[in-house]
Amino acid sequence: NAGVTQTPKFQVLKTGQSMTLQCAQDMNHEYMSWYRQDPGMGLRLIHYSVGAGITDQGEVPNGYNVSRSTTEDFPLRLLSAAPSQTSVYFCASCRGGDSEAFFGQGTRLTVV
Amino acid sequence: TQLLEQSPQFLSIQEGENLTVYCNSSSVFSSLQWYRQEPGEGPVLLVTVVTGGEVKKLKRLTFQFGDARKDSSLHITAAQPGDTGLYLCAGYLTAGNKLTFGGGTRVLVKP
Numbered sequence: 001n002a003g004v005t006q007t008p009k010f011q012v013l014k015t016g017q018s019m020t021l022q023c024a025q026d027m028n029h030e031y032m033s034w035y036r037q038d039p040g041m042g043l044r045l046i047h048y049s050v051g052a053g054i055t056d057q058g059e060v061p062n063g064y065n066v067s068r069s070t071t072e073d074f075p076l077r078l079l080s081a082a083p084s085q086t087s088v089y090f091c092a093s094c095r096g097g098d099s100e101a102f103f104g105q106g107t108r109l110t111v112v
Numbered sequence: 113t114q115l116l117e118q119s120p121q122f123l124s125i126q127e128g129e130n131l132t133v134y135c136n137s138s139s140v141f142s143s144l145q146w147y148r149q150e151p152g153e154g155p156v157l158l159v160t161v162v163t164g165g166e167v168k169k170l171k172r173l174t175f176q177f178g179d180a181r182k183d184s185s186l187h188i189t190a191a192q193p194g195d196t197g198l199y200l201c202a203g204y205l206t207a208g209n210k211l212t213f214g215g216g217t218r219v220l221v222k223p
Contacts, residue, residue: 033210104154106152106154
């Protein structure tokens, strides 16, 4: 009964470091997405994918890369971390259409 | 400028009072959704509205989708401390495409 699993839950990076946030779902959903949430605010879409091999940019894609080689996994890469990327990151999946989005528990990232 | 504008940003009320949260856009949406988020957790879906003018009720929560499918509202009757949380509206401009969120409304219900 895993749903959407994100790792790690917490991470501290130094400016300029790179890292990958992992996201996996076991619901066979075609659609996956990454959001960031800053304190007291809503979610802003970073990148999304409508199926394996297909990705597209959201509202705030700069500084992030994604790939979708399998239906299950959708990793988010920070190429060169900046303090402005300090945020909570959420991965979500849904089966498409107007369906419900299921979210992971989030990754709290701090860039110092 | 956000595609979905929520108002108010913050609402503090006493237990037993009613409240309404608004979600507005200049764009037409295929559907709108309302989520609730607790601290340290991801958002959880409350409802999806897909038909213009649609009204859905979930116990003390009433959701409405505007006739023109550009706006929605969430009304809570006789709010309880357990209703405290961050309420987020979200919408699909096109079904099966990206899901866009509003800025959220933080609701605090005091006992």
